[in-house]
Amino acid sequence: MHSKKEHSGKSYKNKLRFNSDLNNIFMAKILIIDDEKPIRNTLRDILEYEKFEVHEAADGSEGLRIASELKPDLVLCDIKMARMDGMEVLSKLQEMDADIPVVMISGHGNIETAVDSIRKGAFDYISKPPDLNRLLVTVRNALDRSSLITETKTLKKKVYKTRKMIGESEAMKKIREMIDKVAPADARVLITGGNGTGKELVARWIHEKSKRSSSPLVEVNCAAIPSELIESELFGHEKGSFTSAIKQRIGKFELAKDGTLFLDEIGDMSLSAQAKVLRALQENKITRVGGEKEISVSPRVIAATNKDLKSEIEKGNFREDLYHRLSVIVLQVPALNERPDDIPLLANYFLEEIAEDYGSAVKEITPDAMRMLKGMDWTGNVRELRNVVERLVILSDKKITDKDVKAYATKY
Secondary structure, eight states, rough: OOOOOHHHHHHHHHHHHHHHHHHSSSSEEEEEEESSSHHHHHHHOOOOOOOOOEESSSSSSHHHHHHHOOOOEEEEESSOOEEEEEEEHOOOOOOOOTSOEEEEEEOTOOHHHHHHHHTTTEEEEEEOOOHHHHHHHHHHHHHHHHHHHHHHHHHHHHHHOOOOOOOSSSHHHHHHHHHHTTTHHHHOOEEEEEEEEEEHHHHHHHHHHHTTTTOOOOEEEETTTTTTHHHHHHHHHOTTSSSTSSSEEEEEHHHHHTTTEEEEEGGGSSHHHHHHHHHHHHHHHEEEEEOOOEOOOOOEEEEEESOOHHHHTTTTTHHHHHHHHHHHEEEOOOOOOGOOOGGHHHHHHHHHHHHHHTOOOOEEEEEHHHHHHHHHHOTTTHHHHHHHHHHHHSSSSSOOOHHHHHHHOOOO
16 A cells, blocks of 8 residues: 555656656756745756756846856746845846746735736746646746747848858958948938949848848839839828728838838839838838828838949939939948959859758869859849759769860850
8 A cells, every 4th residue: 555645656656757848848946936945946856757857046147157058948937035036136147048848836915016026028827836737837948938939030031131242352341341330320322333233232231230130121123013012012002092991001210110111123213112212211201101190211222223324314314302312321332243253252152042942962164164163254143043953953964074164154
C-alpha cells in the first residue's frame, strides 16, 4: 500500500508527463528571478523535470546581469523583492529586449500590482505558491509566443531581405558613402539611373540606415499604375467616390506616415497626380479621393527615375516645382558598364544567392567564362547580370564555362 506522499508524487509526475509534449517546444532557457529560495527551488524542480534549461537569480540586479549574458527565452520574475522590485526589473528587461516574455510572480495581496504589470508589458502573472497546471500552461503560452515572434522575424528577413551593395569600384564606394551621410537626415532624396542599376536597393539602404527603419518602407511603382488610379493609390479614396470604390481605401502616404515612401519611376506620374504630391509635400496633408477631410502625413519621401527629369520639365511632362521639392539630395547610380571590375563580385554573390534559393551547391565560373561576362555590354545593368547568372546555373553542368556563356548568355 502506497503512502499519501508517494501517491501525490506520482500524481505530480503524471501531470508533468501529460504536459511534457506541449511544453517542451524547444530546449528553452528560463531565468527565475526571486529572492525566496524555496520558490526558486520549487520552480526549478518543475521546469527541469520538463527538460528546460533553468537559471536562477536571487535579486533584480543579478537577474538583469544574467539576462544580458544568457538571452533567456522566458523570465519568471517576483514582484516584491528587496533592492530592486520586479516592476523595475520588468522595465529594464523590456529595454534590453522587448521580445523576451516576462511572467511576474505575485504573492497574496499583489494581484493588483500583477495586473498592472501586464499593462506595462508583462506576458502574464502567476500566484505564490505556484499552481502546477497554471504554471505549465503559462510557460507553454509564453514560449509559443516567443517562438512565433522568432519565426515571424525569420520569415520577414527572407521575404524582405535587403541585398548587399556589391562592388568595390570608386563609383560604388561613393554611393555607399553618400547613403551613410544622407540616411540619418530626413531630407528627400532623388535617385537617378538606368533600369536595373539598383535604384530600389539604394532606397532600401537609405531607409534601413535611417531613424525611421523600425517603421515601414512603402513602395509605389508609378509606371505600373494606370494614371486614373495613381491618385487613389497614393492618397486613398472614400467608399462610393467612383464606380469601383466599394469600400474605403487607405493610401500609401497614410501607410507610410511614420516611415519612408518610395516613389519609383516618378517620371511616369501624371501631371494631375504630381500636383497633389507637391501639395502633400508642401503641407504634409492629403485628402482622399472623394473625401473632404484633411489628413496629416509626414513620411520621408525617396523618389527614383530612369528619365532625365530636367529634359522632361522642358517638354512639359514634369513639374519643375515638384522636381525641386524632391531633389534635396540627388544620387546617381552608376551603370554596370561603368564598373566592369565589379562584375566578378556580383556574379559570385548571385551564384551563392541562387544556390541558397534552390537549395543546391554553389556552381563555379571558370576564369575564361568570367572574362567573357566582364566583356559583355550590360544594357540591362545588374538586373540583367543576375538573370544571366541564374540562366547559366540552370543550363550548365557542374562548372560554368566560356562555352556556356557563348551558348546561354550572349545576346542574339
